[in-house]
Structures are given as C-alpha cells and as structure tokens.
Amino acid sequence: MNDFTWTPRTDLALEAREMLNRKVSEDIPGVIVETVEDEEILTTKVNITTPEAQRTMGKGQGKYITIEAQGLRYKNTPLQEQVMKVLAKELAGMVELPKNAVILVIGLGNRNITPDALGPRAVEKIVVTRHLQEMLSPELKGGVRSVCAIAPGVLGITGMETVEIVQGIVSKIKPDLVIAIDALAAASSRRVLTTVQLANTGISPGSGVGNKRFGLTKESLGVPVIAIGVPTVVHASTIAMDTIDTLQEHASFARYFKSMEHLSDADRRTIVSQVLPEALGDLMVTPKEVDRFIEDIGVLVAGGINQAMHPHIDYENIYKYLH
Numbered sequence: 453m454n455d456f457t458w459t460p461r462t463d464l465a466l467e468a469r470e471m472l473n474r475k476v477s478e479d480i481p482g483v484i485v486e487t488v489e490d491e492e493i494l495t496t497k498v499n500i501t502t503p504e505a506q507r508t509m510g511k512g513q514g515k516y517i518t519i520e521a522q523g524l525r526y527k528n529t530p531l532q533e534q535v536m537k538v539l540a541k542e543l544a545g546m547v548e549l550p551k552n553a554v555i556l557v558i559g560l561g562n563r564n565i566t567p568d569a570l571g572p573r574a575v576e577k578i579v580v581t582r583h584l585q586e587m588l589s590p591e592l593k594g595g596v597r598s599v600c601a602i603a604p605g606v607l608g609i610t611g612m613e614t615v616e617i618v619q620g621i622v623s624k625i626k627p628d629l630v631i632a633i634d635a636l637a638a639a640s641s642r643r644v645l646t647t648v649q650l651a652n653t654g655i656s657p658g659s660g661v662g663n664k665r666f667g668l669t670k671e672s673l674g675v676p677v678i679a680i681g682v683p684t685v686v687h688a689s690t691i692a693m694d695t696i697d698t699l700q701e702h703a704s705f706a707r708y709f710k711s712m713e714h715l716s717d718a719d720r721r722t723i724v725s726q727v728l729p730e731a732l733g734d735l736m737v738t739p740k741e742v743d744r745f746i747e748d749i750g751v752l753v754a755g756g757i758n759q760a761m762h763p764h765i766d767y768e769n770i771y772k773y774l775h
Contacts, residue, residue: 462639463681464649465498465516468509471639474717480508492531493538494520512653512669517542519648524749532752539648539680539756544763546652546678547629549597554582555761556627558618558668559603560634560655566746567684567738570753571633572603573746577754579762582625595764600625615666615673622673630677632668633753637736638683641694644738645745648682648753655679680757682749684742688735692724 462468472480482505486497498516500506506513519538523531549555559575561568581588582600604610604617622630632655638644654669654677668677700715715723739745758765 461637461687463636464518464638464643464647464683465500465509465511465651466496466518466649467639467643468511469498472508480505482506483509490538491534492521492523493535495538495542496520512651514651514653515546516653517546517650519650520643520646522642522646524646524752525745527744527748532748533755535648536752536755536759539650539752540759542650543631543678543680543756543760546650547676549628552598553628554598554600554625555629555631556618556621556625557599557601557757558614558630558632559601560614560632560668561603562606562609563603566742567736568606568635570635570682570684570746570750573750574633574753574757575601575603577751577758579758579765581762596762599761600627613666615668618668619673622675627675630668630673630675631757632677632679634679634681635684636681637685637687639686639690641686641691644683644686645742645749648680648749648756651679651681652676653679655681680753682753684746685736685738688737689724691737693720696720696723 462471469480469483469485482500482502484497484499484501486499488495496518498518500509500511500513500516503513519535519542521531521535524535557575557578559571559573561571563569563572578599578601580599580601581596582598585598588596602621604612604614607613610617618630634655636649638647654667654672656667666672668679670676696715
C-alpha cells in the first residue's frame with residue numbers, strides 16, 4: 453500500500469495564489485494582483501495586505517514581484533539584458549534608500565551543489581564598493597552606493613545557522629538594507645530557471661527543498677530585507693501532476709483520454725501516489741544543463757542588483773564586468 457500523498461510545494465507567491473484559485477474561483481480577500489506583459493516578459497505583482505490573507509496564502513504579509521521569461525531557457529543575451537533591466541527597476545522601486553545607504557548582499561546556498569549555488573555564484577558578480585567610498589569623486593557619490601557582499605555557506609559546512617552569521621555582520625556594519633539571494637522550488641516545471649521573484653518579506657534559507665532554517669527577516673535582523681529567488685528545482689510529483697494536467701487539457705480531442713476529462717483533484721492525487729513510490733515523490737529534479745543555467749541566471753540577478761544599487765555606473769560597463 454502506497455501512503456504517499458502528493459502535496460504541492462512552492463516558494464512563489466504567484467503559484468500559491470494559482471493553487472488557491474483552483475479551489476476557490478473568486479478573488480482571495482486581502483490579495484491584490486497586478487499583471488503587466490511586455491513582449492517576452494510577464495511581470496506579476498502579488499500584494500498580501502491582511503493577516504487573514506497571509507494565513508490563507510501561507511506566505512508572509514508583503515509584496516511579491518514575479519518576473520517570468522520563458523526565453524531564459526535559451527542563450528538569449530538580449531532577453532537576459534531586458535529581464536535584468538526589469539529586475540533593476542522593480543528592485544529600486546521596492547525600497548527608498550538614502551544616497552549614503554549601506555547595502556549588504558547575502559548569497560545563500562551551497563556552492564558545491566549546483567542547483568543550490570545561485571546565491572554564491574551571484575555574489576561573485578556583485579560590484580562591491582564599501583571599501584572604495586572614500587576614493588569616489590563627488591559626482592559619483594550617491595550614484596555608486598556602499599555595497600558589500602558575502603556567501604556565508606550552509607549549516608552542514610559551517611556548523612552555524614546562516615542567521616547567526618548574518619546577525620553578526622549586520623551588528624558590525626549596520627547596513628540600511630539586506631538583499632538575500634537564494635534558490636527556490638517551483639510548483640510548475642515551466643517556471644524552473646525562467647522566473648525571478650522579489651519579496652520584501654525576507655526569506656527562510658532551505659525552505660524550497662523542505663529544509664527550512666531560521667528566517668532572514670526584518671524582525672530577525674533589525675533592518676529591511678529584500679529576498680531575490682529563482683526556482684532551480686521542482687518535485688518529481690509536480691512533473692507527474694503536470695503530465696496529468698496536459699492529458700486533461702487534450703482529453704476532449706483524444707478518444708483514448710476521454711475518461712480523464714472530468715478527473716477530480718482527489719483522483720489526480722491518487723494517480724500520482726500510485727505511480728510514484730513514497731521515496732521518489734519528494735525527489736527534487738533539475739535540468740541537466742543546470743550548470744549553464746545557474747551561471748546565466750546568476751549574471752542576471754547580479755546585474756539587476758548592480759544597476760539598482762549603482763545608478764551612476766554605466767550599464768554597458770556593468771555587463772562587461774559581469775562577463
């Protein structure tokens with residue numbers, strides 16, 4: 453008897469809302485959604501405004517911005533630059549910073565495990581300037597902010613909780629803003645490595661793979677925290693469910709799939725539990741080209757942060773620096 457029960461797991465507020473909308477057709481009270489589509493880029497803003505909406509969504513109260521571009525799966529440099537600009541614009545609009553602000557960028561994750569290495573890889577491309585502030589000309593100050601960055605590693609390597617390390621750094625340098633970069637998990641395979649989420653609610657390292665640690669939030673650090681995440685993995689059970697969804701979509705056109713046309717949610721879950729043994733149902737899956745994807749998406753995330761934090765640095769020079 454297979455006791456495995458498929459439960460969707462996602463770090464994306466957009467997907468949490470989509471899953472709720474499948475159960476409840478009407479709008480969710482306290483959740484405001486705005487969508488903007490520009491050629492190949494889809495930007496969705498989800499604003500969770502009430503404690504009740506927070507409980508319903510299972511996500512912290514605050515703003516979530518999701519930038520999707522399916523073309524990121526391919527080596528599309530012009531699209532990558534466009535998404536970078538959108539990310540920079542949305543990040544700059546999320547928080548008001550004084551000209552002399554100090555920003556700390558944290559790259560979360562394990563650099564030795566490629567799907568979890570986004571944070572450390574992106575941090576390597578951040579333009580750090582905190583040590584150069586005294587050398588900047590007057591016309592550059594304010595447009596080249598004081599930025600520092602670190603990849604603190606993971607508990608299994610350091611023996612310390614990430615939040616403990618970051619709290620020590622924050623107490624010493626007293627930043628005005630912390631930006632945390634991390635790999636996430638998606639509930640839809642099409643969003644893996646094609647989606648960037650910004651959130652002003654902070655982040656819990658390891659939550660995407662079911663290994664939730666102490667959170668990096670304004671409450672735990674004492675300063676605003678913006679989380680930037682990219683889904684790099686999806687559960688094997690999610691892929692199975694995506695397959696069933698596709699068969700249902702085409703059921704009315706194929707006589708072999710007619711019986712699936714009106715399949716209930718409970719029946720779909722039963723099918724997945726029968727196909728996948730319990731040990732594999734929670735298996736995390738990532739694309740075989742994940743090395744290239746992580747490198748490209750790391751450049752994109754770092755480029756967006758650099759543009760948002762250093763508006764006086766020429767964009768062309770930033771892109772050359774990243775490569």
